[in-house]
Amino acid sequence: xSNTNTAELNTANKSRFKTLDLVYIAVCAALIAVCSWxxxxxxxxxxxxxxxxxxxxYFLGGKKGSIAVLIYILLGAVGVPVFANFKGGIGAILGTTxxxxxxxxxxxxxxxxxxALFGRKLWVEIAALVLGLAVCYAFxxxxxxxxxxxxxxxxxxxxxxxxxxxxxxxxxxxKMALGIAxxxxxxxxxxx
Numbered sequence: 796x797s798n799t800n801t802a803e804l805n806t807a808n809k810s811r812f813k814t815l816d817l818v819y820i821a822v823c824a825a826l827i828a829v830c831s832w833x834x835x836x837x838x839x840x841x842x843x844x845x846x847x848x849x850x851x852x853y854f855l856g857g858k859k860g861s862i863a864v865l866i867y868i869l870l871g872a873v874g875v876p877v878f879a880n881f882k883g884g885i886g887a888i889l890g891t892t893x894x895x896x897x898x899x900x901x902x903x904x905x906x907x908x909x910x911a912l913f914g915r916k917l918w919v920e921i922a923a924l925v926l927g928l929a930v931c932y933a934f935x936x937x938x939x940x941x942x943x944x945x946x947x948x949x950x951x952x953x954x955x956x957x958x959x960x961x962x963x964x965x966x967x968x969x970k971m972a973l974g975i976a977x978x979x980x981x982x983x984x985x986x987x
Contacts, residue, residue: 816859823851823863828870828877839892839939839959840879845967848899849924849974854981856915857907857923864899871896891946894938895959898931905930924971932960 830843852860867877868888876883878896888896902924909923936955943950 819855820859820863820866823847823855823860824866824870827851827864827867828875831877831879832881834879836880837958837962839895839935839963841963841966842879843970844879845899845928845963846970846974848902849971850978852903852906852927853920853924853975853978857903857905857910861900861903861907864903868896868900889942891939891942892935892959893942895931895935897938898934901930901934902927921971921975924975925968928967928971932963936960 827844827847830847833843835841848864851863854860855863871877871883872885872888874884878887879892887893905927906920906923909919909926913919936952936959939959940950940952940955943955
């Protein structure tokens with residue numbers, strides 16, 4: 796095989812892997828959207844959205860997982876009804892619960908940073924997801940309190956946490972465990 800053919804083959808393989816990466820990213824962004832539609836309406840709806848975010852970030856890794864989350868958010872921002880209760884548009888993001896949606900980006904970015912610093916060790920990945928979730932909660936709660944104060948009046952931090960965080964901690968940890976388990980299994984099968 797000549798050097799030209801080898802170079803062409805290497806280029807084709809790199810393009811193929813980039814194409815596969817794009818497909819995986821798109822599928823994970825779509826999964827987040829579908830999982831957000833499975834919800835129980837409340838002040839902050841109970842959805843499977845966080846499961847899909849954890850799965851996407853764990854399965855794809857920090858960089859590609861963050862891109863999948865960002866694509867999901869951008870789709871919603873331009874009006875595609877990908878958020879809970881089939882909502883979409885910039886108004887959904889700028890609403891009281893929009894900070895939690897934007898906060899999903901922190902889950903991916905923290906995972907990406909931890910992965911870059913410490914590698915893909917299970918304890919690092921779990922710690923990064925837990926830290927990312929905590930940052931998502933903090934950012935989303937601050938956002939909720941600001942928007943709520945502008946539209947309905949001031950709300951105490953303990954009240955906001957009672958509405959928006961405390962009921963979600965155990966379900967989100969269970970969704971995280973499920974996302975890790977499925978992501979780990981799928982990574983073995985697909986050899987990511």
